[in-house]
Amino acid sequence: MDASMQRYADNLKTEEAAQSYSTKYQRIWHKRLSDSRERAVIRAALALTGGPHSRVLDMPCGAGRLTRELLPFGKEFYCADYSPEQLKICKSRYPDENLKVVQASCFELPFEADFFDLAFSVRLSHHIGDPDQRVRYLEELFRVSKRYVIATFFDARSFKNRLREFRRTFLGSRKRGKFTMSMEQLAKIAAASNWDMKAAIPISRIASGHKYVVFEKRED
Ligand SMILES: C[S@@+](CC[C@H](N)C(=O)[O-])C[C@H]1O[C@@H](n2cnc3c(N)ncnc32)[C@H](O)[C@@H]1O
Numbered sequence: 001m002d003a004s005m006q007r008y009a010d011n012l013k014t015e016e017a018a019q020s021y022s023t024k025y026q027r028i029w030h031k032r033l034s035d036s037r038e039r040a041v042i043r044a045a046l047a048l049t050g051g052p053h054s055r056v057l058d059m060p061c062g063a064g065r066l067t068r069e070l071l072p073f074g075k076e077f078y079c080a081d082y083s084p085e086q087l088k089i090c091k092s093r094y095p096d097e098n099l100k101v102v103q104a105s106c107f108e109l110p111f112e113a114d115f116f117d118l119a120f121s122v123r124l125s126h127h128i129g130d131p132d133q134r135v136r137y138l139e140e141l142f143r144v145s146k147r148y149v150i151a152t153f154f155d156a157r158s159f160k161n162r163l164r165e166f167r168r169t170f171l172g173s174r175k176r177g178k179f180t181m182s183m184e185q186l187a188k189i190a191a192a193s194n195w196d197m198k199a200a201i202p203i204s205r206i207a208s209g210h211k212y213v214v215f216e217k218r219e220d
Helices: 003-011 015-027 029-047 067-073 084-093 131-144 159-170 183-192
Strands: 053-058 074-081 099-103 116-121 145-155 195-202 210-217
Touching (some): 029 067, 029 145, 029 210, 053 067, 053 145, 067 074, 074 116, 084 099, 145 159, 145 195, 183 195, 183 210
Parallel strands (some): 053 074, 053 116, 074 099, 116 145
Antiparallel strands (some): 145 210
16 A cells, blocks of 8 residues: 555554444434435446345445345355444444455555456556556456455546646646546456456536446456
8 A cells, every 4th residue: 555545544444433434424414415416326336236146345344334235135145344434333323234354555456366256446447546547446346256346446537637627727726636537448457367347427517527337347
């Protein structure tokens, strides 16, 4: 992990940060709105993968905000995150589910190749500053899944990103941009690993730059 990613990961590692993150999407009104839209997008993305799948990875699961959307689509669930505190909250949120929680870094997932049928990875890539590490993260997801990967990316061509760039260039905004990727870039990285980009669904065309991207491994 490079230094800025390490700082980001360490910031979310504390109990205080984990508690705060676990309620963020209910506390803040616009997050509540985007959360409900996001869940509809997740269901649409998951529907493209069929299922129920034998083994599903949720990484980073955080406090388990989205894990429940995955439950109808799998039989065995692994929830992985860098932060043990986030994992504790995630586990306690689903007392009746047999979730396996695993502390791990997204750059070195402790699973063999093709271990999962579906790897699900939400809201992490736009925190990865180094472009090579973003590729490595995606390649790790491709390595551990034998069929599907669903991951989010902040689309470089989204309205939200263009607006941020406009504000920075012309209005002197100091707000740090998210680390973005274009859909063309993603399709190229996928193809190099023998995967196809099956769909890219925005959470919102105006209010969010995040897209849920569904990848499927090519038949041998
Ligand atoms: C924005 S949260 C997203 C959590 C969840 N997917 C969601 O949408 O609610 C990002 C999560 O990534 C975890 N994280 C940060 N760096 C990581 C790394 N290098 N490897 C794995 N997880 C990491 C953090 O602990 C945090 O739980």
